[in-house]
Amino acid sequence: MxxxxxxxxxxxxxxxxxxxxxxxxxxxxxxxxxxxxxxxxxxxxxxxxxxxxxxxxxxxxxxxxxxxxxxxxxxxxxxxxxxxxxxxxxxxxxxxxxxxxxxxxxxxxxxxxxxxxxxxxxxxxxxxxxxxxxxxxxxxxxxxxxxxxxxxxxxxxxxxxxxxxxxxxxxxxxxxxxxxxxxxxxxxxxxxxxxxxxxxxxxxxxxxxxxxxxxxxxxxxxxxxxxxxxxxxxxxxxxxxxxxxGRKYGWFEEYCMEDAEVAIVIIGSAAGTAKDAVDRLRKEGKKVGLIKVRMFRPFPGTEIAEALKNVKAVGLMDRTESFNDCCGPLGAEVTAALFRAKKQCEMINWVYGLGGRDVRVEDIEKVFADLYDAVENGTNDTYRYLGVRE
Amino acid sequence: MAYNFKEVMSRPERLAPGHRMCAGCGGTIAVRNVLRGLHEGDKAVIGNATGCLEVSTFTYPYVAYEDSYIHNAFENAGATMAGVEGAYNALRRKGKYNEKEKGQTKFITFGGDGGTYDIGFQSLSGAMERNHDMVYVCYDNGAYMNTGIQRSSATPMFADTTTTPVGTESNGKPQNRKDLATIIAAHDIPYVGQTTFTTNFKDLHTKAEKAIYTPGAAFLNIMAPCPRGWRYNTPDIMEICRLGIETCYWPLFEVIDGKWILNYEPKNKLPIEDWLKKQGRFKHLFQKGNEYLIEAFQKEVDRRWEDLLNKCN
Incomplete structure (x- = not known):
């Protein structure tokens, strides 16, 4: 029992x-x-x-x-x-x-x-x-x-x-x-x-x-x-x-992705916070969604690209700095997977939560706001920090 | 039972011929003879730190060992064998490993002085302190021979190595050799032995057998000359080992449950020159004007020998 x-x-x-x-x-x-x-x-x-x-x-x-x-x-x-x-x-x-x-x-x-x-x-x-x-x-x-x-x-x-x-x-x-x-x-x-x-x-x-x-x-x-x-x-x-x-597991979890226009891809505990942000925005009528990656190795790139095929913008959330001046590890994998799938959309990679920096629902709401902005106006600023003093 | 050289030497080889170690390599002689300490019908898991021995005896797809063998990396032979021994304890406890069918299983790991005195020192110290039922054997040839004769903390003072080369400003390695057997003895383990090759191999064979069959951690330090690194005429290996003992550079001793035992005391302690002059790595000590270096070396040998005599009395 x-x-x-x-x-x-x-x-x-x-x-x-x-x-x-x-x-x-x-x-x-x-x-x-x-x-x-x-x-x-x-x-x-x-x-x-x-x-x-x-x-x-x-x-x-x-x-x-x-x-x-x-x-x-x-x-x-x-x-x-x-x-x-x-x-x-x-x-x-x-x-x-x-x-x-x-x-x-x-x-x-x-x-x-x-x-x-x-x-x-x-x-x-x-x-x-x-x-x-x-x-x-x-x-x-x-x-x-x-x-x-x-x-x-x-x-x-x-x-x-x-x-x-x-x-x-x-x-x-x-x-x-x-x-x-x-x-x-x-x-x-x-x-x-x-x-x-x-x-x-x-x-x-x-x-x-x-x-x-x-x-x-x-x-x-x-x-x-x-x-x-x-x-x-x-x-x-x-x-x-x-x-x-009764608890089924796969490679990643899709949350409100069926009709999502913009989405984020995230790993770990911050996905819980991000789901709250998705819920709030959904209540406002915004079609946002989330993919939570459970299995990072091997990386289910083809399937994630498929899950993202209808979005206009995606936020790639990395809780680490790769020091390559263009993307984090999750950002690199998803970007490459979308490219291989010949799928083009706005892609912004955020670095967040380093060294235990708190991630709040409002932070993720800001991410979605920035993604909507990119859909409307485009962006060259594709590698950003979330919740950092600059 | 009295030592029977013929009987011991007639035991089957557990390191098969066909490996790629140099002709006359002291390391191979050490391994073959330590493994003769195993009783017939008993099985070993042999471990190995990265080094000449490993790259030359397990070159895929060939392996020279008659027993199970594991090489992991350079600095962790102690911890790796600790894990194997831990598995053995767990599987026996859980009834998943029946020793009655297979004879006793013993755990013996080999490392050169690089993998033992230096990079593997922490891993060795941990395994010894935890008192795993295993033997760690160092075949000490006094330098990193696998990478091309670089100094180690086992290299004797003044030796000419490729990282302590002799030059106008250098007389070779400036520091003394680390006394590892003493350090391991200070771990208060059941058995420590220091040995090398004697004409009848009795010292090595008996120490190997004791080390293997003493319950708990055991450590053997074996001076194992390297013809390339020490630069001597290859067939002279036995004479070099004899002189190492007779000059008291490499004393034969044991530490059993904390008690120090001297196994051999030369009747006439020979001057250290006798050991040094056989080896090209000390050639510069015999140049005119360098007599003081040999004196300093002799002083160090004497000091350590006196210290050992005190411990054993």
């Missing part, structure tokens, strides 16, 4: 992990993800799970140990944020290249500097080319649901890639929301046992070769194929999860 509860996002993810009972969890604390290994090590101490918790001396070692554990045939998880993920960088690439379906609970936080503990997406967006599947959450419920679905996606035989379960630091990780929890047995049944085809312990096998030019490119190509396969698996697992819980 599903159970209603009130949990923070970190509690919700830790709760999902308790229900999953993974084999190994190496982790190192960093704000705002610290609570996840804290809650989890208490589960270990109280015998609620029989996971091997490895309190490593750094995030680099957390991901290194995770790679060792997963290669040995153990279902493995870690958690981190910001600088912790930056310190794992090299290892993120090795986890995906070695085709290891481990999970990382990422609580998004700004990269230093200045040092800042609050939310933006610079950590995971920086790792967007590391070969991981990335799922993002708007709410605590979504963070929990994504965690429950993580291993079904990552361990699928056509995929076998690591997965990053992202949620927004403090905004969802620490704020308490109502949440529906699945029954323990239901989670166990849904996730299933991990039976890797090969492992260091079960077989005699070797992991992590040196590969010269005559093999490297084929390895990369094969890895890309696996990431491509993840797309269908994410959808299928999200649908199956929906049948079980």
């Amino acid at each position: 599903a159970k209603r509860d009130r949990l923070s996002g970190n509690e919700a993810v830790a709760e999902a992990l308790r229900q999953i009972n993974p084999d190994v969890m190496p982790a190192f604390p960093i704000t705002p993800s610290t609570e996840i290994p804290q809650y989890f090590s208490k589960y270990c101490a109280d015998g609620k799970v029989d996971t091997e918790f490895i309190p490593v001396e750094s995030e680099h070692s957390a991901m290194s140990a995770a790679i060792g554990a997963e290669s040995a045939g153990a279902r493995t998880v870690s958690a981190t944020s910001s600088a912790g993920m930056a310190y794992m960088w090299e290892e993120l690439y090795l986890a995906s290249a070695n085709r290891l379906p481990l999970a990382l609970a990422l609580v998004n936080r700004a990269l230093s500097g200045p040092i800042n503990i609050n939310c933006d997406h610079s950590d995971s967006m920086g790792a967007r080319d590391a070969g991981w599947i990335q799922l993002y959450a708007e709410t605590n419920q979504e963070a929990y649901d994504n965690m429950v679905q993580a291993y079904r996606i990552a361990e699928h035989k056509d995929v076998r890639l690591p997965i990053m379960i992202c949620q927004d630091g403090f905004i969802t990780s620490h704020a308490v929301q109502n949440i529906m929890l699945m029954d323990d047995a239901e989670v166990k049944g849904f996730v299933g046992e991990y039976e890797p085809e090969h492992s260091l312990l079960k077989d005699t096998m070797a992991v992590g070769p040196y590969s010269v030019s005559n093999y490297y490119m084929e390895a990369r190509r094969a890895q890309m194929e696996a990431l491509r396969n993840a797309k269908a698996v994410v959808k299928a697992v999200g649908e199956e999860f929906g049948e079980l819980t």
Whole structure:
């Protein structure tokens, strides 16, 4: 029986992990993800799970140990944020290249500097080319649901890639929301046992070769194929999860898009605020809509372009700065997808919410006002900052 | 059981021939002989930091190990094996791994001095402090040989390396060598051993076996000469190792549960020149006017030897 509860996002993810009972969890604390290994090590101490918790001396070692554990045939998880993920960088690439379906609970936080503990997406967006599947959450419920679905996606035989379960630091990780929890047995049944085809312990096998030019490119190509396969698996697992819980998941969510003239594309918790702005403007009779991207890697570009085919202007909302002087990562992907789909409309890319900068409903209303202005008058000012003192 | 050289040497090779390490490489000799410490029927997961050993023994699609093997990156061999050992503990606890069918499984990881003393030091320290049931073996050839003989913190004082080249303003590496075995012993782990190649290999074989079968973390530091980096005549490797011991440059010792044990004390401690002069990397020390450098080297060897004797008494 599903159970209603009130949990923070970190509690919700830790709760999902308790229900999953993974084999190994190496982790190192960093704000705002610290609570996840804290809650989890208490589960270990109280015998609620029989996971091997490895309190490593750094995030680099957390991901290194995770790679060792997963290669040995153990279902493995870690958690981190910001600088912790930056310190794992090299290892993120090795986890995906070695085709290891481990999970990382990422609580998004700004990269230093200045040092800042609050939310933006610079950590995971920086790792967007590391070969991981990335799922993002708007709410605590979504963070929990994504965690429950993580291993079904990552361990699928056509995929076998690591997965990053992202949620927004403090905004969802620490704020308490109502949440529906699945029954323990239901989670166990849904996730299933991990039976890797090969492992260091079960077989005699070797992991992590040196590969010269005559093999490297084929390895990369094969890895890309696996990431491509993840797309269908994410959808299928999200649908199956929906049948079980009534909460269906896909690659992205369309909100009031059927007849939208202008729309925004956004990721994470700010989508909730933006939906309020959409509701207000709809009441005023404005045909505005929103696309919330859940899966950023692999990127469902064709489908997003299709969903945007009727809009006259689109606002692309990036919670990170790419330092390329033209667009953020989400802006780049959507613009390219629209171009490939031979779809032309006004496109303005906003950078917002860096280092935990508050995003208010009024801010998003201003975005829509600017988009309407661009429809009417056109604009060359396609890369803007929202809510910044200039 | 008494040490039986013939028996130990007749154990099957676990590092198969056909790998691409240099002829006469000390690293390979270290690996082959450490793995002879494994009992028949037992299985190992072998780890490896990036370095000569890794790129030469697991070049896709060929692998030279008879056991399972994992290379991850340069600086994380300790943490990677900690994860493998963690998986083993978890899977056994959950009844997903039946050791009875497979014999004991042991965890042995190898790193050069670059991956161990320097870039992998934190990862090693963490793995040792957490006391994972594993052996970390450093094959110490005293420089970053894989990238072309750059100095490391294991490089002896005054060695001519490609980042401490001898010149009009330089006598080679200015600093002393880091004493890693002592540092790891200070982690208070069950077993630390320092060894190298002796004529009957008894010291290395017995230490390897102890390290592998001591529950908890164990560390072995093995002086493993590199003919290219040290610039000696390749067949002289055994003589160089002997002189390393007889000059007290590389003493043989163990630290078992905090107790320091000296395994060999030379009857006549030889002057350090005897070890230095065999090696091209110290050639400049024998130029006229540089006698004071050899004196300084000797002083350092003496100081450390005295220190070790004090610890072992």
